[in-house]
Amino acid sequence: MKPRIAIIGGSGFSELLRKSKSVKIKTKYGSPSDSVEIGEFSGKTVTFLPRHGKKRNLPPHTINYKANIFALKKIGVEKIIGVTSVGSLKKKIKPPCIFIPNDYMNLWGIQTYYEKEIVHVTPEVDESMRKIVVEQAKSIGANVYEGVYVQTTGPRLETKAEINFLKNYADVVGMNMATEATLSKELGLKYVNISSVDNYANGVLSESLTFEQILQNARKNSNQIKKLLKNVVKVIE
Numbered sequence: 030m031k032p033r034i035a036i037i038g039g040s041g042f043s044e045l046l047r048k049s050k051s052v053k054i055k056t057k058y059g060s061p062s063d064s065v066e067i068g069e070f071s072g073k074t075v076t077f078l079p080r081h082g083k084k085r086n087l088p089p090h091t092i093n094y095k096a097n098i099f100a101l102k103k104i105g106v107e108k109i110i111g112v113t114s115v116g117s118l119k120k121k122i123k124p125p126c127i128f129i130p131n132d133y134m135n136l137w138g139i140q141t142y143y144e145k146e147i148v149h150v151t152p153e154v155d156e157s158m159r160k161i162v163v164e165q166a167k168s169i170g171a172n173v174y175e176g177v178y179v180q181t182t183g184p185r186l187e188t189k190a191e192i193n194f195l196k197n198y199a200d201v202v203g204m205n206m207a208t209e210a211t212l213s214k215e216l217g218l219k220y221v222n223i224s225s226v227d228n229y230a231n232g233v234l235s236e237s238l239t240f241e242q243i244l245q246n247a248r249k250n251s252n253q254i255k256k257l258l259k260n261v262v263k264v265i266e
C-alpha cells in the first residue's frame with residue numbers, strides 16, 4: 030500500500046514503524062535528507078523521513094527541504110506531520126511540554142518551488158489536522174499549548190537581543206517548521222506540526238542556555254510525542 034501520511038522528524042522516530050522498508054527517492058531538486066522508511070504504524074501505511082538524516086549529520090541550514098517535501102509528494106503522500114524541537118519565548122510555556130502552532134512567522138530565507146512562475150500561496154497550517162492533533166494531545170493528558178512559531182535559520186541559537194525582539198510576536202522559536210509548512214502548501218499537501226518544547230529560549234530566564242539542556246528535555250518529551258503520533262495517525266483519514 031502507498032503511504033498517504035508522512036512523519037518528518039528526528040531519527041529516533043523511525044523505530045515506530047513495523048515491517049518497514051527503506052526507499053531511496055531522487056527528485057529534480059536533488060536528494061532528500063535520507064532514504065524514507067515505509068511501514069505500518071497505528072493501523073496505516075506511513076512513511077517516515079529523518080529530517081537531519083539517519084546519522085544526524087545535517088544541521089538545519091543544510092537541509093534540502095524542497096527535495097524532502099517533493100519526495101513525499103512523489104510517492105503519493107497527502108498529509109505531513111512535522112515533529113520539531115523548539116525553544117519557549119514565554120515563561121508560561123514551561124519546558125518540557127508540547128506546542129501545536131496555529132500560525133508561523135518566517136521573515137528570512139523563504140523557500141519556494143515557484144522560481145519561474147508568479148504564484149503567491151497563502152501560508153497556513155492545515156486546520157482540520159491541527160484540531161485533531163490538539164484534541165488527541167489533550168486526551169492523553171499532555172501539557173499542550175497553541176500559538177505562533179517563529180523560524181530562525183540556525184545552526185546557532187538566538188542572541189538574547191533577538192529573543193527579546195521575537196518574544197513580542199511569537200510563542201516559540203525553532204529552525205524548521207515554517208519552511209516545511211510553506212513548501213507543503215505550495216505542493217497542495219496538508220501540513221501540521223507537533224513541537225517538543227525543550228528549553229526556554231536564550232535570555233527568557235536569567236540562567237544561561239546550553240545544548241545539553243535541550244537534548245535532556247527532548248528525551249523527556251519523546252515518549253509522549255510517540256504516543257500522540259500513534260493516536261493522531263489512527264484517527265486522521
Ligand code: HPA
Binds near residue numbers: 116181186
Ligand atoms: N532556538 C531555536 N531552535 C530551537 C531552540 C531554540 O531555543 N530549541 C530547540 N530548537
